[in-house]
Amino acid sequence: MKITTWNVNSLTARLQHVLDWLAANPVDVLCLQELKLTEDKFPLMELQAAGYAHCAVFGQKTYNGVAILSRTELRDVVRNITHYPDESSRVITATVDGPEGPVRVVNGYFVNGQAPGSEKFAYKMAWLGGLNQYVGEELKAHPRLVLLGDFNIAPEDRDSFDPVGLKDTIHHTKEEREHFQGLIRLGLCDSFRLFEQPEKSFSWWDYRMLGYQKNRGLRIDHVLVSDALRPQVKGCAIDRTPRKWKQPSDHAPVTVEI
């Protein structure tokens, strides 16, 4: 089965791109971030017509918002993370049935953090602590687990177009990378790195300064798979195609095959 994560930067603005991409890439599960809409504005009819009969939505006006779209049933949906009183809609969790058993899918839009030392960075650190605790508990109950989404963390220097110039700036700090490793230590692995990948593989490029054209990007969208799922992962890839379309999201979709 194929599971994709994609930060669409407004589902209202990007619906046609999502539909066009799904028509060409009929994945089983699509996890979206930055919907920027409330659930009553979610384009359920259009997505159901595209084959995604089961949609779990955790929306919010203007900012944030996440959803899981599936061809098959979604069970035990959880909105938000426990142990952290987050006012933003950032995490939605559901169980889907894969060919070799159920898969727990945790879809997150991680806090951006703006700049080290800022209040928003402190929020990012606290939120990441709450997320770690939440995912640890989910893993105990559901060993076959995928944690995916927009992590807003470039885990290693090779995940940045300019690791020297951007050293210790947002997405590149030791503290953020330590939190990423904390998730790995729960018993997860970065599925993208299980396979040979092109040099300078990124998932986000700034709209400004011809970021995409110059491949000045970051790899901040990730699919982490649990130790129980790891032996059956067949591939993980970033699809840069929709980033070349007119008025694209600044993020590319990332797909794992299990």
Added chain:
DNA sequence: ATGGCGGAAGCATTCCGA
């Protein structure tokens, strides 16, 4: 040194993203 683009809210301009 800074903003550069793009979306939302809402109608001029600000906030926010990464």
